[in-house]
Each structure stands twice: as structure tokens, then as C-alpha cells.
Amino acid sequence: MCYEMNQLHLEASESTEIQNLYTSKFWACNFKKDKFLRSNIKMCALPNIEFERDLHRKYLNRFLHHSMPSFLANMDTNRTVLAYFCIAGLDILDDLDKISEERKQQMIDWVYQLQVCNAEELVSGFQGSTTLNTMDNNNQNSTYKWGHIATTYSSLLSLLILGDNLDRVDRKGIVQSLRSLQLEDGSFKGAKEGAENDMRFVFCAAAVSYILNDWSGIDVEKMVDFVLKSISYDGGIGQGPDLESHCGSTFCAVAALALSNNLEKLSKDQFHNLRRWLLYRLDTGFNGRPNKPSDTCYSFWTGGALKILNAYQFIESDDNPQFVLMTQDRYGGFSKWVNSVPDPMHTYFGLAGLSLMNYENLKPLFCELNCTKEVHDRLMTIHNQWS
Amino acid sequence: MSDNSSDECDTQHVLYKNRPEWSDITPLKQNDGEHPVAAIDYTEEFEDCFDYFRAVVQKKEYSERTLELTKTAASLNPANYTVWQFRREILKALNKDLNEELEYIGKVILKQTKNYQVWHHRRIIVEWLQDPSKEKYLTEKSLSEDAKNYHAWQHRQWVIKTYNLYDGELEYVDQLLQDDVKNNSAWNQRYFVVNNTTGFTQETLNREIDYTLGKIRILMENESAWNYLRGLLLHDKGGLSRNEKVTDFCETFYEQGNRSPFLLALIVDICSEKITNNGGGDGNNVYTSARAKELCNALATQYDTIRAKYWLHISETIENQANEQNSMDESSTTN
Ligand SMILES: [Zn+2]
Numbered sequence: 001m002c003y004e005m006n007q008l009h010l011e012a013s014e015s016t017e018i019q020n021l022y023t024s025k026f027w028a029c030n031f032k033k034d035k036f037l038r039s040n041i042k043m044c045a046l047p048n049i050e051f052e053r054d055l056h057r058k059y060l061n062r063f064l065h066h067s068m069p070s071f072l073a074n075m076d077t078n079r080t081v082l083a084y085f086c087i088a089g090l091d092i093l094d095d096l097d098k099i100s101e102e103r104k105q106q107m108i109d110w111v112y113q114l115q116v117c118n119a120e121e122l123v124s125g126f127q128g129s130t131t132l133n134t135m136d137n138n139n140q141n142s143t144y145k146w147g148h149i150a151t152t153y154s155s156l157l158s159l160l161i162l163g164d165n166l167d168r169v170d171r172k173g174i175v176q177s178l179r180s181l182q183l184e185d186g187s188f189k190g191a192k193e194g195a196e197n198d199m200r201f202v203f204c205a206a207a208v209s210y211i212l213n214d215w216s217g218i219d220v221e222k223m224v225d226f227v228l229k230s231i232s233y234d235g236g237i238g239q240g241p242d243l244e245s246h247c248g249s250t251f252c253a254v255a256a257l258a259l260s261n262n263l264e265k266l267s268k269d270q271f272h273n274l275r276r277w278l279l280y281r282l283d284t285g286f287n288g289r290p291n292k293p294s295d296t297c298y299s300f301w302t303g304g305a306l307k308i309l310n311a312y313q314f315i316e317s318d319d320n321p322q323f324v325l326m327t328q329d330r331y332g333g334f335s336k337w338v339n340s341v342p343d344p345m346h347t348y349f350g351l352a353g354l355s356l357m358n359y360e361n362l363k364p365l366f367c368e369l370n371c372t373k374e375v376h377d378r379l380m381t382i383h384n385q386w387s
Numbered sequence: 388m389s390d391n392s393s394d395e396c397d398t399q400h401v402l403y404k405n406r407p408e409w410s411d412i413t414p415l416k417q418n419d420g421e422h423p424v425a426a427i428d429y430t431e432e433f434e435d436c437f438d439y440f441r442a443v444v445q446k447k448e449y450s451e452r453t454l455e456l457t458k459t460a461a462s463l464n465p466a467n468y469t470v471w472q473f474r475r476e477i478l479k480a481l482n483k484d485l486n487e488e489l490e491y492i493g494k495v496i497l498k499q500t501k502n503y504q505v506w507h508h509r510r511i512i513v514e515w516l517q518d519p520s521k522e523k524y525l526t527e528k529s530l531s532e533d534a535k536n537y538h539a540w541q542h543r544q545w546v547i548k549t550y551n552l553y554d555g556e557l558e559y560v561d562q563l564l565q566d567d568v569k570n571n572s573a574w575n576q577r578y579f580v581v582n583n584t585t586g587f588t589q590e591t592l593n594r595e596i597d598y599t600l601g602k603i604r605i606l607m608e609n610e611s612a613w614n615y616l617r618g619l620l621l622h623d624k625g626g627l628s629r630n631e632k633v634t635d636f637c638e639t640f641y642e643q644g645n646r647s648p649f650l651l652a653l654i655v656d657i658c659s660e661k662i663t664n665n666g667g668g669d670g671n672n673v674y675t676s677a678r679a680k681e682l683c684n685a686l687a688t689q690y691d692t693i694r695a696k697y698w699l700h701i702s703e704t705i706e707n708q709a710n711e712q713n714s715m716d717e718s719s720t721t722n
Contacts, residue, residue: 067428076427077467083425106422113420130423132469134415134441143444144469194472196507233578233618239537242544242583244575246537279697280610290610291569292535314697 049325051360052332056347057095059332060086063344065103079129080114083107084154085348091161091372092351092362108164111155116147117170122180123147123192124173126155147174148191149181153204156211161375165382171212178205178217186219186226187240198239199230203252207369210259213383224262227253228270234290235273247281247288247301250274254305258368263308275311278302282315285323286353295336296327296346299353304367307356321357324350400459402435408452414438415445433463444473449480458491465499471508485516493525500529506538510545522546527559534563535572544579556580568602571611578618587622593632595619600636607640613649617656628657628664628674638673648691651682655701658682662709676709 064086068075075082087107090096096104114127118141125147127133132144152174159166181188181201188201195201202223209215229241230253236245237253254274257263266274281287285294286302299320306312326338327350333342334350352370355362366376403409415438419426429437436459443453457474460467478488492509499505513519526543529536547553557580563573585591599616603609620627628634637654640647658679661672683702687695 063425065424067426070428070430070433073427073429073433074464074466076429076464077469079425079427086425103422107424110420110422110424130417130419131437131467132441132444133418134445135418136415136445138418143447144472148468191468194468194475194504194507196503232575233621234575234614238575239541242548242579243541244537244572277614279694282693289535290571290614292571311697314694314700316693316696319693 049322049328051325051354052328052330053093053360055330055332056328056334056351057090057093057098057332059329059342059347060089060093060344061099062332064107076131077128078151080111080126080151080158081128081154082344083111084158085344087158087161088371089344089348089351091375092348092355092365094361094363096161104162108159108162111158111162112168114151114155115168115170116141116145117173118145119173119176121146121192122177124170124177125149125152127151146192147177148195149178149188149201149204149208150190153207153211156208157369157371157375160211160379160382161371165385166211169212171214174208175212175214175217178208181205182219182222185229185241186222186224188223199227199237199249199252199256200239202226203256206256206259210369211379213386215260218260220260220262223256223260224265227257228265231270231274235270235277237274244289245277247278247286247298247305250278251301251305254308255368255370258308271309275306275309278306278309279311279314282320284319286320293337294323296324296334296353297336297349299324300349300356300367300370303353303356304365304370307365307367312356321354321359324353400432402432403439403456404435409439412439412442412446415441417441436460436463440470440473444469449477451481453477454481454483461495465495465502466504468504468507471504475508475511485512486518488512489516489518489521493521496525497528500533500536501538503538506542510542513546519546519550519552523552530563534567534570537572540572540576544576547580548583553580553584564602568606569609569611571614574611574615578615587619592619592622596630596632600632603636607645607647607650610649613653617653626660626664627653628660646685646690648686651686651690655679655682655686655705659701659705659708662705662712676705679705 064083087096090099111126113133114130115125116127117124121141123146127145128148128151132142137145156166156169159169178188180192181190182205183189183197186202187197187199188205189195189197190201190204205218206223209218226240227237230237230239230243230249232238232243232245234245236247237250238244238246239249243249254263257265280290281298281302283294285296286298287294288298288301303312303315306315324334327334327336327340327346329335329342331342333344333347335342336346351362352365354360355365356367363372363374365371366373369376369379404414414435417434417437436456439456440460443456454474454477457470457477460470461474464470477483478485489509489512492505492512496502496505496509509525513522522542523546526539526546529539530543533539547556557577560573560577560580563570564577567573581587581591581595587595596616596619599612599619602612603616606612616633617627620630620633623630634657637650637657640650641654654674658674658676661674662676662679680702683698683705687698687702691698
């Protein structure tokens with residue numbers, strides 16, 4: 001166990017090559033944790049670390065409402081995904097009420113501003129950012145103004161969480177465009193051109209269809225076939241056939257099956273082996289692949305998949321919340337490892353992972369979509385209004 | 388300046404708005420709405436570059452200067468897939484030498500090894516060139532820094548599968564496993580190679596089982612190797628429980644006092660399989676439900692306590708399985 005800890009330290013310090021704007025703060029918090037770690041040789045005997053609810057709220061709001069530092073420019077095309085992580089994280093914390101109605105409406109409008117309705121080119125959906133948008137092409141279709149399947153999924157969820165009823169969503173257009181993204185092998189590519197295809201986008205396609213309550217954009221049989229073909233010899237599921245099992249792709253695959261009502265397509269053996277493989281991911285926290293270090297985000301990817309497969313109750317370990325709590329940053333947010341740089345994605349998954357552990361009155365989740373049960377319930381009432 | 392110098396970023400960057408050769412273009416500002424969300428405090432260089440990017444995309448200008456512009460844009464945000472898409476269209480329109488592009492993107496990849504877009508660009512250029520000869524080297528270089536890089540493995544599998552480049556791959560995998568016997572990606576690649584070349588014939592199966600047991604001997608606590616062993620046994624007609632090499636191996640280590648949770652788990656599964664396959668019929672069968680129960684208990688209380696509830700659940704399942712089997716056996720004998 002101590003060896004594992006060292007490993008963790010090593011890899012964590014290697015990962016900080018990205019410029020860290022919060023360097024001085026970062027070291028301040030390192031010091032505290034280092035001292036703490038040295039005094040705790042064994043992971044299993046960790047004392048409680050306090051859950052910094054307030055700091056996380058501040059951290060997520062900072063990303064939503066203030067400008068991010070320029071070194072995060074490589075997030076530029078994924079701003080809606082980033083926004084979703086922040087909005088969804090605040091929802092788990094039950095802190096969205098603290099954002100004014102006016103600001104919420106602004107955020108909803110910003111997301112809708114990124115909607116593309118383009119039935120001719122079949123690129124309807126939501127853009128990830130305004131990078132290509134100018135005053136000239138405002139509300140108009142133009143070159144490369146395309147939706148992307150991952151940002152469409154994130155945007156729809158953000159709208160729902162913020163209380164929007166999806167009234168302005170071009171449901172028909174999105175579903176039509178979805179159809180053009182499915183490939184012969186059943187998988188999905190992310191966008192009309194220039195994007196790869198793998199299990200992530202299979203999940204996004206299923207989630208979008210579920211949210212819009214319209215599965216006519218997917219050849220579900222082919223999709224299920226792709227998922228089953230991606231099951232590896234070890235029981236887990238990779239990004240595609242032959243690829244290494246990974247908790248991210250496993251979650252995506254399992255959620256896609258669940259959302260499309262196809263979990264029973266897994267044979268008894270496949271089901272058994274999948275649950276076993278996922279349960280083996282529990283180490284100090286959850287890792288994403290065998291013999292890899294634990295990482296905060298897998299407390300959701302793995303935990304969520306286990307929940308969907310009705311096997312989460314087999315996890316009984318205090319180390320897991322401890323591990324996640326240790327990846328909190330002193331100034332708010334969670335990072336992947338102890339002593340690393342926090343980011344909104346790991347902050348969301350940290351909170352989601354803790355919610356699965358029924359920790360600190362965090363709102364319960366509807367894992368299949370990656371949102372709270374409350375949001376899912378509201379989606380169901382919206383579906384009733386549509387029909 | 389030629390488009391091929393890859394060290395542009397190191398030299399003083401001149402903003403596009405200050406370059407006379409760009410004076411005919413009116414830069415287009417980004418419209419982020421009045422109340423942006425998750426805004427980024429772009430640097431002046433970033434804003435300047437993308438102002439011109441927006442302008443030339445609108446015009447669909449395919450030229451040397453826009454090709455160079457995409458290089459700057461990609462260096463500022465390599466994850467922008469539109470930049471790569473536009474760049475590819477320019478490359479095509481200008482009929483550029485794709486070997487140079489391959490060299491350029493190779494350098495970018497080695498700096499950005501975990502970025503989807505750059506690997507995707509590489510793949511498309513390889514497809515255009517129909518030249519996979521440099522891909523193994525590139526992925527090896529990338530894997531020498533992180534032997535578990537998923538992107539690199541994905542690219543490598545794609546190129547091997549598409550262009551039938553399996554030769555030498557097993558040796559490469561073996562080398563990686565010698566370096567790190569816990570490298571799960573290498574084990575996965577081993578399965579990929581065998582599965583897509585010889586397949587799991589009895590001969591291959593024997594060889595692979597020997598290989599794997601040898602690796603487990605080196606390190607018992609290695610989930611990757613145990614998983615691979617189970618993967619092999621999927622192809623054994625006798626299933627988990629009838630391969631004597633494997634059962635002998637397990638029993639020897641067990642008798643020597645080894646209690647690796649992976650070893651115990653495999654014996655539990657062998658018991659479970661035996662119970663379903665031939666009930667209690669086997670005379671000197673050591674793989675009984677009683678033994679499974681005992682091992683599950685040991686796992687739950689001593690050797691794999693973080694999964695205690697799971698092992699107790701498995702113990703129960705096996706017991707039910709055995710009871711069912713018994714009543715089935717009874718009803719068949721009374722009939
Ligand atoms: Zn992570």
C-alpha cells in the first residue's frame with residue numbers, strides 16, 4: 001500500500017507540466033497534505049478529511065461566471081462541456097438556487113446561441129463554443145458551424161439542469177443529424193467530419209436520443225452489436241473492438257445499453273464478468289484499468305457503471321471516500337490524484353462519486369445520464385408534455 | 388517563411404494584424420454574446436490568430452498563408468478539430484506533399500500525446516498516403532514515454548489491423564512485458580495479436596498458457612496476467628476447470644501456502660463451473676461448493692476484504708447453484 005502511495009505521488013508530480021497559475025497556492029496545500037501523508041503510513045487508517053462544500057461551490061461558480069486563465073485555451077472548443085460539469089456539479093451540491101434567475105436565463109440563452117439548425121447539411125446540434133461565431137454569421141448557418149455529439153449531449157443536460165424545458169431545441173433536426181453520424185460498425189463519430197468514432201460517442205448518441213425521447217436517429221441493433229463486440233477477454237469494455245478495457249468506455253457502453261433498454265442483451269457470463277471486472281477496479285480509490293493508479297473521476301465512471309449493473313452495494317470501503325476527499329484542493333475543486341491540479345471535470349466526478357457513496361447529503365444521481373434524479377424526474381414530466 | 392519549419396513558436400511571434408501580407412483581410416471578432424459562460428481570458432496572440440482564422444474560413448481561402456495560419460492556430464489549441472479539418476482541406480486543395488505533413492504532425496503528437504485530434508489527423512494523412520511504414524516507430528516512441536497511452540495503442544492497433552502489420556508485434560509485446568509485467572495494455576495487445584493471427588488453436592493455447600503461468604510465477608499479484616489467463620481459457624474446450632496445467636499450477640501454489648486473491652478467485656470460479664457442469668457426480672472432485680464457500684470466506688475476511696460483500700454474495704450464489712444441481716440430480720435419478 002505504501003508503495004502504491006509513492007507511485008501516486010510520483011505520477012502526480014509528473015502530471016503538472018501544464019502551467020499552473022495557482023502555483024503558490026498549490027504548494028501551500030501540498031505542504032499540508034504531505035505532512036498529513038507522512039503521518040499516515042497506511043491508507044486504511046486514514047482520519048476524516050473534511051468535505052469542503054463551500055469551496056467547491058465557489059470553485060465551480062468561478063469557472064462559470066468569470067474568465068478562465070489563458071493557459072486553459074486548449075479547452076476553448078469544449079466550453080459547453082466545461083459549463084455542464086460546473087452546472088451539474090452545483091446541482092449535486094444543491095447550490096444552483098444561489099445563482100440568480102437572471103443569470104440562469106443568461107446561461108440558458110448562451111447555450112441556445114450555440115444551437116445549429118441545419119437540416120440540409122445534417123449538422124444540427126450544439127457547438128462546443130463560439131470560436132467560429134461572428135456578428136455576421138449570428139443565427140445563420142456557415143462553414144464548419146456544426147454541432148458535435150458530445151457538446152449536444154452536454155448542452156441539453158445543462159439546459160435541463162438550469163430549468164429550461166427544451167422548448168427551443170430543434171429535436172427533429174438533431175435526431176436527423178444523429179443518423180448521419182452512425183457508422184457501418186454501429187459506432188458514432190463525433191461530428192460530420194474531422195472527428196474520431198468510439199464508445200464515448202455511442203453513449204452521447206444514446207443519451208441524446210433518450211433526452212429527446214426519440215430513437216429514430218439510431219440503428220439500435222447495430223449500436224448494441226458494436227457494444228457487445230467491444231467486450232474484452234477480461235470482461236471489461238474498450239473504446240471499440242480489440243481495444244483495452246477501460247472504465248470510461250465501460251461506463252459509456254453500459255449506460256448506452258441501459259438507456260436503450262438493452263442491458264439484457266448481455267449474456268449471463270458477460271454480465272457476471274463485467275461486474276467482477278468493475279469491482280476489481282476498487283483499490284485505494286477506483287482506478288480506470290488494471291494496474292493503473294486510482295483517479296478521482298473513476299469513482300463515478302466505475303461506480304456509475306456498477307450502480308447501473310446493480311452491483312454498487314458490493315462496495316464497502318471507507319478508503320474510497322477518503323481517496324476522493326484527499327484529491328480536494330485547498331482552494332476548491334478536485335483533481336485526479338492527490339497533490340495535483342484541480343479541474344472542473346474531476347470536480348464534477350469527485351462530487352458525483354461521493355454522491356454514489358451517499359456522502360454528505362449530496363443529491364442522488366441518475367447515473368445513466370450523468371445528472372441528478374431530480375433532473376431526470378423533470379425530464380420525464382417534459383416527455384409527458386411532448387406526447 | 389516556409390510552412391515546414393516547426394520551430395516557429397520559438398521565434399518572435401508577429402501578430403497577424405501587423406503582417407503586411409495579411410493586410411487585405413479584415414479580421415473577424417468572436418461573438419460570444421453579451422453574457423458569456425465559461426469564458427476564457429484569451430491571450431492577444433490567440434485572439435489575433437483566431438480573428439484571422441474566422442475570416443479565412445468564411446472566405447474558404449485555401450493558400451500557403453492560411454496553411455501557415457492553421458499551424459499557429461493548432462499550436463494555440465491543438466484540440467480544435469475545426470482547425471485540423473480546415474487544414475486538411477487546404478492540404479488537399481494545394482496538393483501539398485503529405486510526407487511533410489506526416490513529419491509535422493508526428494512532432495506535434497510527441498508533444499501532445501493524449502490529444503484525440505492530433506492522432507486523428509495523423510490517421511487521415513496515413514490513409515491519404517496509404518503509407519503505414521512510420522506508424523509503428525511513432526507509437527513506440529510515444530509508448531516509450533507512457534507505455535499505457537491509450538491513444539498510441541489505439542493508433543497502433545488500427546495501423547496493424549488495416550495494413551496487416553502483425554509481424555514482430557508479439558516480440559514487441561514481450562519486450563514491454565519484460566520491462567513491466569503489470570502493463571495491462573501490453574497484455575491486451577498480446578491477446579489482440581494472437582486472436583487476429585493464429586487464433587487460439589490448441590498449440591497456441593498451450594504456448595500462451597505456459598507463457599502466462601511463467602509471468603504469474605514472477606509476480607503473483609498481477610491482475611493483468613490472471614485476466615489474460617482467464618481470457619485464454621475462454622478458448623479451452625474444457626473451460627476454466629479442465630486444463631490440468633492450470634489446475635496443477637493453482638493447486639501447487641495453494642498447497643505451498645500462497646493466498647493471492649487472484650489465485651483464490653480462480654479456484655472459486657473453477658468450483659462454480661464444475662458444479663454447473665457435472666454436479667456432485669465426480670468422485671474425487673476437489674472443486675466442491677464447500678471449498679468455494681470456504682475460499683469466499685477467506686477472501687471476504689482476510690485476503691480481499693474491500694470486496695467482502697461481493698465474495699459473500701458469490702458464496703451464496705454458488706451454494707444455491709449447488710442446491711439446484713442436487714435437486715436436479717435427485718429428480719433425474721428418481722425418474
Ligand atoms: Zn481522471
